[in-house]
Amino acid sequence: MNRSNQITAEAIRSGDRRALARAITLVESARSDHRAAALALLSGLGRDREALRIGLSGTPGVGKSTFIEAFGMMLVEAGLRVAVLAVDPSSARSGGSILGDKTRMERLSRHPLAFIRPSPSQAQMGGVARRSREAVALCEAAGFDVILIETVGVGQSETMVAGLCDLFILLMAPAGGDELQGVKRGIMEIADLILVNKADGALRETATRTQADYAGALRLLRRRPQDPEGFPKALCVSAATGDGLDLAWVEMQALADWRQAEGHWAARRAEQAQEAFVEEVRQGLLAVLTHEPARGLMARFGEEVLSGQSSAEAAAAEMLRLLGRGP
Amino acid sequence: MNRSNQITAEAIRSGDRRALARAITLVESARSDHRAAALALLSGLGRDREALRIGLSGTPGVGKSTFIEAFGMMLVEAGLRVAVLAVDPSSARSGGSILGDKTRMERLSRHPLAFIRPSPSQAQMGGVARRSREAVALCEAAGFDVILIETVGVGQSETMVAGLCDLFILLMAPAGGDELQGVKRGIMEIADLILVNKADGALRETATRTQADYAGALRLLRRRPQDPEGFPKALCVSAATGDGLDLAWVEMQALADWRQAEGHWAARRAEQAQEAFVEEVRQGLLAVLTHEPARGLMARFGEEVLSGQSSAEAAAAEMLRLLGRGP
Numbered sequence: 001m002n003r004s005n006q007i008t009a010e011a012i013r014s015g016d017r018r019a020l021a022r023a024i025t026l027v028e029s030a031r032s033d034h035r036a037a038a039l040a041l042l043s044g045l046g047r048d049r050e051a052l053r054i055g056l057s058g059t060p061g062v063g064k065s066t067f068i069e070a071f072g073m074m075l076v077e078a079g080l081r082v083a084v085l086a087v088d089p090s091s092a093r094s095g096g097s098i099l100g101d102k103t104r105m106e107r108l109s110r111h112p113l114a115f116i117r118p119s120p121s122q123a124q125m126g127g128v129a130r131r132s133r134e135a136v137a138l139c140e141a142a143g144f145d146v147i148l149i150e151t152v153g154v155g156q157s158e159t160m161v162a163g164l165c166d167l168f169i170l171l172m173a174p175a176g177g178d179e180l181q182g183v184k185r186g187i188m189e190i191a192d193l194i195l196v197n198k199a200d201g202a203l204r205e206t207a208t209r210t211q212a213d214y215a216g217a218l219r220l221l222r223r224r225p226q227d228p229e230g231f232p233k234a235l236c237v238s239a240a241t242g243d244g245l246d247l248a249w250v251e252m253q254a255l256a257d258w259r260q261a262e263g264h265w266a267a268r269r270a271e272q273a274q275e276a277f278v279e280e281v282r283q284g285l286l287a288v289l290t291h292e293p294a295r296g297l298m299a300r301f302g303e304e305v306l307s308g309q310s311s312a313e314a315a316a317a318e319m320l321r322l323l324g325r326g327p
Numbered sequence: 328m329n330r331s332n333q334i335t336a337e338a339i340r341s342g343d344r345r346a347l348a349r350a351i352t353l354v355e356s357a358r359s360d361h362r363a364a365a366l367a368l369l370s371g372l373g374r375d376r377e378a379l380r381i382g383l384s385g386t387p388g389v390g391k392s393t394f395i396e397a398f399g400m401m402l403v404e405a406g407l408r409v410a411v412l413a414v415d416p417s418s419a420r421s422g423g424s425i426l427g428d429k430t431r432m433e434r435l436s437r438h439p440l441a442f443i444r445p446s447p448s449q450a451q452m453g454g455v456a457r458r459s460r461e462a463v464a465l466c467e468a469a470g471f472d473v474i475l476i477e478t479v480g481v482g483q484s485e486t487m488v489a490g491l492c493d494l495f496i497l498l499m500a501p502a503g504g505d506e507l508q509g510v511k512r513g514i515m516e517i518a519d520l521i522l523v524n525k526a527d528g529a530l531r532e533t534a535t536r537t538q539a540d541y542a543g544a545l546r547l548l549r550r551r552p553q554d555p556e557g558f559p560k561a562l563c564v565s566a567a568t569g570d571g572l573d574l575a576w577v578e579m580q581a582l583a584d585w586r587q588a589e590g591h592w593a594a595r596r597a598e599q600a601q602e603a604f605v606e607e608v609r610q611g612l613l614a615v616l617t618h619e620p621a622r623g624l625m626a627r628f629g630e631e632v633l634s635g636q637s638s639a640e641a642a643a644a645e646m647l648r649l650l651g652r653g654p
Binding site: 273277288325 | 601628647
């Protein structure tokens, strides 16, 4: 990250891909000088451009990379500029998935209208949320039409990605009744569109049944104000053959258009900004732990807990008292 | 939660199941009087009893409930007392899985030596970690021999559960090479045992191949100091037929015995206590937001961000400055 001060908002807005990549690296950095440069850059980007931000989730094996490759190629071939960002807090411990995302999206990664950014090597959830939010803002300022924000599996990361996107897509595999039960209601409730992938060859029939099962399950959920009649919806697609991708895109656009017309789009973005504010405050409060005297106290009490001299609860209470933050 | 002050440490230690259930409800409560009662109860439990704490994870559809039912029945029929706790932060938004866990473990839930506690209806990740840690401590004091801590899918919750248990088991479905790639290295690295379920009938061969694939993948990982020769290990099981469950239990015991003999067991519990301490401190620092003046400021700045008057970043910086926690 040399000469990070030379990444300008103008370079980002002109669509300079190298500047965009460097800017994302900058917002990912924990160094305080990088952080200051990142904030200055972000504040100069302007807010006049809006991409369609699509969150995409699905458990491993469901074919997310194949889907993004096929769906993204369809969009870029229609002349749209597409950015793909990966969000993966589960890689916190070790540094990402075994295979990088780019190698699994060969055609898309080489297309001039596409920009793919694999998930960075490590961060805590709070950091992931901020960084992803800022990477989205950078891609938006860079003039992308569609930003695909990919996340893995179930859990916290989906709620976080839902807080970044305009539409949330859940990619599912064809499956029996047993597996349907495993889908958490929480995930169903944030999904705008469920796409049952692999609806081709021997799995076509199972996929159709699965799609009907999900459609039935979605009808059991309470209607949300941000949905027009018929949404959320379940569809079959095949990333391998391309079947259904065009229809899925038509549905996404219809939903986005309706939400824009009805004011839900702007309302959702406003709420997301408010949630980001709360998260920034939380992270700001925790920042005290990275400085003295808290740093030293953490180390000392941490040792006492490790050696069994104090319990976790007692040490935490004493440390908070010393910081003047006790109950 | 009437008469919560009447749950005594003696009642828990005597194995009173009603007292245990009420105590877990107490530690799940956010009310400050309940919290005080919970802390008093926990501090009186003593630390002389140790259960084997087994974390269990696997994506939806892999057969976790069936596995717990079959594995748990095998243990209780051998005379062991078994507690099952579910940890599911993804239910934060809406209140748990579509089906409760208990209804999917019919025999085990009725057995006198078993205690099953479904995941509670809602909480933030910090709250989930604390509550799960305290529920484990209660079950341990109540004299259970084995505590199964079940979590769902990939992501944060697995790291959290790994911070609560002595052994971490990953339950997987028979699958092709594609799906193997989807397993995150981070998850592989916390697993002590990978069990490929559904190794019966038509899937037996696929399961055997999958098990060999995981065994190969595990061999690629660096040897951890807390593992004897041959661990982590991948095995085939069938929760439906019971095949392989006895061998899996033998391996778990062998691993636990080795770690106990070599000092890794005690070291891991000490580290976990230290991590719990850090988490308690973090939660304590954030508690300021639930009181005035922070509460009022949050509301006011939140409104400004919602209405577009301020950006999330600018409002957060100003709020932290007013709280005297600015940079």
